[in-house]
Amino acid sequence: MTLPPCRTPALPPESAAAAGRPNRRSERLLVLNLVAQMAFGLIAMTIFLPSMQEWASVLGASQASVQLTFSGYVLAYGAMQLIYGPLSDRFGRRRMLLIGLALAGTASAIGAAVDGVHGLIVVRILQGAGAAACMVVGRAAVQDLFSGPDRVRVMAYVGMAMGLCPPLATVIGGQIHARLGWQANFVFLAVLALVLGVGVLRGMPARPRQPSTAPERHWLREMGAAYLQLSREPAFLPYVAILSLTVAAFYAFLSGAPLVLHHYGVGPENVGWYIMAVPLAYIGGNYLTSRLAHRKGERWMLAAGLGVSLAGIGLMTALGLAGMNTPLAFVLPLILLGIGNGLLVPACLTATVGLVPALAGSAAALAGVMQQLMGALGAYVVGWVPHEHPVGLGAVMMGFTLAAVAALAVLRTREASTPA
Template identity: 35%
Template sequence: MTDTAETTAPSRRAQLKFVLVLGGLSAFGPLSIDMYLPALPRMADDLRAADTTVQLTLSAFIVGLALGQLVLGPLSDAFGRRRPLLVGLALYVVGSVLCAMSPDAWLLVAARLVQSLGAAAGIVIARATVRDLFSGTAMTKFFSTLMLVTGLAPILAPLIGGQLLNWTSWRGVFVVLTAFGALLLAVVLFAFPEPSSSRSPARLGQVMRTYGRLALDRSFAGYALASGLLFASMFAYISGSSFALQGVYGLSPQAYSVVFGVNGVGIVLAGQLNGRLVGRVRERVLLRAGLLLGVTGGALVLVAAVTRAPLAFLLVSLFLLVSSIGLVMPNASSLALASHARSAGAASALLGVLQFVIGAVATPLVGLGGPGTAVPMAATMAGFAVLALVAYLTLAREVTS
């Protein structure tokens, strides 16, 4: 069997099970990052720590998420998906318990690092498992279905966290995350079969050669950079929109939450539209359309920020850019993984790491102009959207038979 061979799609009942399980695994990142954000001020007071120290809990999680994917992706190619996933889920549960029990901020930072290494297993192995189970348009359709979860999780996580704080402390948020991890651990242990039959060596030299081969694959690099750079535009939105919309345009926290939620729904709707169009429209065409939509939205956001256009103009522009994620991510992921069935774990790891590393570069740029302007955020969003389109056009080549 070659890397591009077609796989037999699971039954509809099995697909529903995989959507729920893989969707839950994909949600680890946004849930673990966003659910506790409303509690950061309380955590600083409770632990008698500086705000910057408590914010390191977020940085530690993102670093662990990136490093964990680089390690666990190739391990899942060597030992199958189940065993590394079970180890990762157990590590996540342990890390979550340590977070809930941490007596000071620095121990909490360390516990978040442990938690993130476990979360990385869920994210990277979920994406690789999709490649094991599907190929061609079926794979793209499934990635589009997963956008229901990956789009809704960032919307619901802060709302759930905020509601939890009405009747429990920030430690209770981590107790809920512990329960979530334990539930998925039980499901994977008792009801999740090993989806992959092929294996690749786990020797360090072989792993490094695999990463090198992937990095030098122009098509893979084009798809990975296109998704990673557009995701960085999304990172800029997440990190800067609250300051821009509340500080510059005067939105209340409640109104900002509504705007954030509507944009998240845009991702979901675009993802479902993509799922309906795949098969009738080629993935590359849909990917190009999503990137062009992102560039258009980014350019309009920049125009709105520079000219201080009415709020409605800015909101529509933001919706266009954020919604483009729902078109770009399923197609870019599917096309990037299509020719790498035997190294799907390593390929999935590089896809995920690029998203977080480039996003980490984009995040500090949004605050360069100070709190009184939305121009740095808009310029960062527009710039990374343009770079995403350029990466696709210059690197991603169509493979012909």
């Protein structure tokens, strides 16, 4: 991988390549740093899932109130990306990352001392508001620091980490809870935020502001102008639609799979083992992307990802219609869904943030928010269908994925009609 010289003026001396040769060790550390920053939000989101089973009794609260600790995090995590993205374009990536990590770390430290559910809700909202910076700024930083196929490869590494984070964080959170108590998970996140902050200061190149002859405007007006400019890009909205609809189908699976598996006699203690097959396949798909990025074009990756995903959903639905209502008949075909998403998402993310390089942060923010909103919609729609078999869930997932195919068709039409 080669870092473009014009994008890395603040790299430390040891990262510069002698005689024009890249320092691969420095680049690997940079990739590791970026992946860790983006993983933080998912870790903080899912590490408390085991603890939530006991918070209702421990804190004397209703389960509905406990669920708000998760919903509040997700909403803040999505909404704040709209703020951090444009601000990182204006004031720099490192500054916004440090602000977000400081907010998330401080909230985590406070959370270790909270003993009521309302306090936990507030703390979790603040955690989500801080962690949002890590995801959106990390994505924009990939756009700043890498180019061409290397950018897609790095996004593939990010995708592998994103697929691994939820199951690992849930396991780690459960073990910490059992051995040290649920408060220790807040301490763990506070320490992790501090470590990541040090990583930003020592290993994250500063992004210079883009020179501009336009007069200075208030940052809110600048933010609105950025989103308006992105919306006018012919390819931007189709890319965001493809990405968001794909995530909606995946969230529908995550929320609907436990309901279907329950009818197959799979209890809570074993549901995770079946669901894990799809995120692990997603990691495999991202690995394939990292190997294919230099040989296959972006459009090929998008079409292949959607095609493989549709094949998995279609096979799962067909087996359900044929009466093969077993856990393995339900889950194993969806390995193709994980692989397809692994092929699709890195290329789509890269294209989304790369259309207007000067607005990479704004693009990453808008894409992130739409992912969260459509993912929430996917999870909600699952409640409208029966779950005695996977056919209803398959119909929901197929609907979102076919809509993504339609968005890809719109993308190709717009690009074909746009003058070169």
